[in-house]
Amino acid sequence: MMSTYKIALGLLLACSGLALAADPSRISVQTLAGGKEVARIALPIGQQHTVQVEGNQVEQENRGALTHARGNVRVTIRTAGSSGATTITGDEIIIKRKVLDTRELAAIRALEAMGAPGKRDAARDRKEVARLKTIVASHGWPGARFAGPELSQNAFTVLMRMPEKELEAMLPALREAQAENDVPGSQLAQAEDRLRVAKGLPQRYGTQLASGKPVIIEDESALDIRRKMMGLPPMPVTSGQ
Template structure:
């Protein structure tokens, strides 16, 4: 499906632009490349992104593939995933995304990541093992409910077994360090 075939390509372009800007800001933030003023501006921009996505959800429900196309739907998911400053909004977005998944308008993997993020942000164990802490000593998985059946739950939503997903993250981190990127990410996603 192309942007021209979606119902709201204009909305799709806005979501993609906001998600790209958000990712660029996040990259600078985790590399400690922002001074105090820029950090405040960054937080304000995150709040503005959440406000825009809140309006989109109120007007259109979840902006799925049919409304904005797959790339913009992924952008909306990224904005919701990183709306950590508004737990109520993030939970509401998870509910709307779940409904979109049930209607075949969004990937279940997006829902699993967002659902895990809301659990971790509320201090509860995650369900699918998609959230991890990256520390100076390596990758640390955030607490998981019933770890013995984790790979079964991951498989039920189309995610690969955890060991392989963590190895991919470790390889990516090793490449970043070899390239001279000393960043430490506080909370990240495991595919």
């Protein structure tokens, strides 16, 4: 599902109505204090969002590409498929919408296709690996901020099917995304372990199994500490090595 930008103006506003952007867009919400930015979030472009704005004064420019709210501002963000909502408050908030360029839209479509059902064979794997490499080269690793959790998971699934050399080439981008909390640490742990096992090295996080048991693990005494750092639960069993 592509992002749809919608500003629902509440009854407390000076103006009322509904502004709807039909084109897939990148949306950012910027909070200001004293005219200076103090916080900013970017909504994943691989998901559909509804953004409701309330405030003493709300102005829109460029057909809704920029919404500027001042005075007792409350912004409520709801994401399709999620029962909860994110609320942002402040004295001044700016919401910007940028229609996706051709490359961004192509990347999202490719990530959607990676999760599509259907026959999986070597030809499809090669095609998806090539697409993912193109996406990473243009946009960096497609984490949650770029594509949303579901499409980012599609990218990770393709990564784990890559041959050893290609996986190793992708790891710097995944590491960078994990350092920015844009992908779960568990994904990086699995990718790191898979590469180490492929190279004949002990794994660090115990994510790779053989016959139902973890492949040999490096420094098992510190295993659960390393797993905790990556957001993984304690290891339920030892490798027996």
